[in-house]
Amino acid sequence: xxxxxxxxxxxxxxxxxxxxxxxxxxxxxxxxxxxxxxxxxxxxxxxxxxxxxxxxxxxxxxxxxxxxxxxxxxxxxxxxxxxxxxxxxxxxxxxxxxxxxxxxxxxxxxxxxxxxxxxxxxxxxxxxxxxxxxxxxxxxxxxxxxxxxxxxxxxxxxxxxxxxxxxxxxxxxxxxxxxxxxxxxxxxxxxxxxxxxxxxxxxxxxxxxxxxxxxxxxxxxxxxxxxxxxxxxxxxxxxxxxxxxxxxxxxxxxxxxxxxxxxxxxxx
Amino acid sequence: xxxxxxxxxxxxxxxxxxxxxxxxxxxxxxxxxxxxxxxxxxxxxxxxxxxxxxxxxxxxxxxxxxxxxxxxxxxxxxxxxxxxxxxxxxxxxxxxxxxxxxxxxxxxxxxxxxxxxxxxxxxxxxxxxxxxxxxxxxxxxxxxxxxxxxxxxxxxxxxxxxxxxxxxxxxxxxxxxxxxxxxxxxxxxxxxxxxxxxxxxxxxxxxxxxxxxxxxxxxxxxxxxxxxxxxxxxxxxxxxxxxxxxxxxxxxxxxxxxxxxxxxxxxx
Numbered sequence: 001x002x003x004x005x006x007x008x009x010x011x012x013x014x015x016x017x018x019x020x021x022x023x024x025x026x027x028x029x030x031x032x033x034x035x036x037x038x039x040x041x042x043x044x045x046x047x048x049x050x051x052x053x054x055x056x057x058x059x060x061x062x063x064x065x066x067x068x069x070x071x072x073x074x075x076x077x078x079x080x081x082x083x084x085x086x087x088x089x090x091x092x093x094x095x096x097x098x099x100x101x102x103x104x105x106x107x108x109x110x111x112x113x114x115x116x117x118x119x120x121x122x123x124x125x126x127x128x129x130x131x132x133x134x135x136x137x138x139x140x141x142x143x144x145x146x147x148x149x150x151x152x153x154x155x156x157x158x159x160x161x162x163x164x165x166x167x168x169x170x171x172x173x174x175x176x177x178x179x180x181x182x183x184x185x186x187x188x189x190x191x192x193x194x195x196x197x198x199x200x201x202x203x204x205x206x207x208x209x210x211x212x213x214x215x216x217x218x219x220x221x222x223x224x225x226x227x228x229x230x231x232x233x234x235x236x237x238x239x240x241x242x243x244x245x246x247x248x249x250x251x252x253x254x255x256x257x258x259x260x261x262x263x264x265x266x267x268x
Numbered sequence: 269x270x271x272x273x274x275x276x277x278x279x280x281x282x283x284x285x286x287x288x289x290x291x292x293x294x295x296x297x298x299x300x301x302x303x304x305x306x307x308x309x310x311x312x313x314x315x316x317x318x319x320x321x322x323x324x325x326x327x328x329x330x331x332x333x334x335x336x337x338x339x340x341x342x343x344x345x346x347x348x349x350x351x352x353x354x355x356x357x358x359x360x361x362x363x364x365x366x367x368x369x370x371x372x373x374x375x376x377x378x379x380x381x382x383x384x385x386x387x388x389x390x391x392x393x394x395x396x397x398x399x400x401x402x403x404x405x406x407x408x409x410x411x412x413x414x415x416x417x418x419x420x421x422x423x424x425x426x427x428x429x430x431x432x433x434x435x436x437x438x439x440x441x442x443x444x445x446x447x448x449x450x451x452x453x454x455x456x457x458x459x460x461x462x463x464x465x466x467x468x469x470x471x472x473x474x475x476x477x478x479x480x481x482x483x484x485x486x487x488x489x490x491x492x493x494x495x496x497x498x499x500x501x502x503x504x505x506x507x508x509x510x511x512x513x514x515x516x517x518x519x520x521x522x523x524x525x526x527x528x529x530x531x532x533x534x535x536x
Contacts, residue, residue: 058483062345085328101355103529199385219503219505219510234386234387237522238487
């Protein structure tokens with residue numbers, strides 16, 4: 001059985017380093033495909049081109065993408081014993097949507113005697129069942145993408161549409177696909193951009209937060225079960241913010257870190 | 269008067285998007301040029317190609333670089349009203365040293381009425397004069413690069429060569445160029461990789477930490493005076509670590525954030 005995310009990010013190799021794919025409807029917010037979903041498509045093409053899963057992928061977003069066909073051109077920069085590096089561009093017709101750069105390689109098992117150094121822990125949250133579905137958009141619409149995901153937010157972080165902002169630029173929550181398929185490294189690329197922007201929980205008068213650049217570090221292979229995520233912005237200043245994410249699996253292992261730089265448009 | 273860092277990272281345009289430069293001796297650790305210094309060369313070429321300073325630049329490191337001539341090939345991906353995106357590769361002969369992707373644009377002034385949201389503060393440290401010069405290498409050598417920099421480390425973070433490790437993967441300190449030239453956006457690219465790896469302050473038996481990928485977000489224009497920096501690793505596991513940096517100016521503004529993914533080689 002192929003999962004809905006695998007289907008929605010499937011790529012077809014049509015030439016040396018050339019892939020075709022479809023930006024599917026229903027993975028958008030307000031008509032523009034989610035940035036993490038697009039990263040899933042491009043990252044899958046890059047991973048197929050180099051034959052390894054992603055370790056660190058950076059995407060720069062150039063234009064929004066509606067549903068429709070796209071192509072990904074991948075150029076392998078170097079393919080070594082452990083690591084491979086590639087660049088890629090994602091296009092719809094003659095409009096470039098993204099430019100990417102990534103290094104790929106299998107996760108290594110811990111070596112004998114290795115003592116991990118970990119400062120941090122999964123976010124503290126109520127159970128999946130006691131957490132809150134993401135709020136609808138300001139116009140009341142519930143995006144179709146929510147139906148594809150089992151996202152549940154920490155209740156105190158989920159009231160920003162009802163005027164109940166936490167005052168902290170933080171959003172924690174649970175992630176799974178609605179079909180409960182396991183999340184692999186290509187899935188983690190999507191998870192990193194699947195929650196509402198934490199800035200919505202501050203008084204900053206911002207309605208949308210266009211991503212300039214998103215980098216995801218894959219730090220482990222997730223064990224089965226819902227993931228716990230925490231997204232946070234610490235510096236919202238002079239028209240820019242960063243958003244950091246941590247993704248933890250059901251065995252309390254950090255499986256990904258993400259950071260994006262986004263524009264904070266001036267209120268109009 | 270041109271500063272020594274500007275001279276050491278100078279690039280000469282030799283064609284459309286083609287630059288030549290020299291990896292200068294004395295900006296290395298053990299014969300291989302510092303990664304932040306190389307990022308300074310490549311970032312300067314990219315900035316000149318697009319005519320704007322860097323906002324976010326990602327470099328993937330493919331091979332170490334000895335002193336000697338290099339070239340940087342820059343390809344402008346998009347040049348818009350506010351932002352420009354470019355890729356680049358840095359070569360020595362037919363050996364590729366780095367692959368890069370960045371978005372460039374002027375820092376925006378805060379808009380009227382904007383209230384910055386800031387969670388964080390400059391690292392708490394003794395004065396520049398009361399802080400500690402970086403320790404020599406394990407073989408006792410004092411790298412020539414230290415003579416070019418006014419780096420002073422938080423005293424408790426600087427004893428790792430003498431067997432006095434703090435136990436925390438943290439290194440704080442002051443940064444300036446020895447010639448006290450102001451640090452601009454191209455300079456910040458270097459600062460982000462100018463301190464010893466924080467992992468040296470843990471019991472992890474690691475002697476070198478090759479960078480896979482380094483991303484620097486430029487978040488402001490530094491005011492004159494030494495910068496305060498804090499570098500930290502929080503997850504050292506299964507052969508990989510991340511290293512996060514914050515760089516603050518003399519007026520307590522965050523001027524850059526950095527994150528790198530690095531390999532933790534197994535002890536041999």
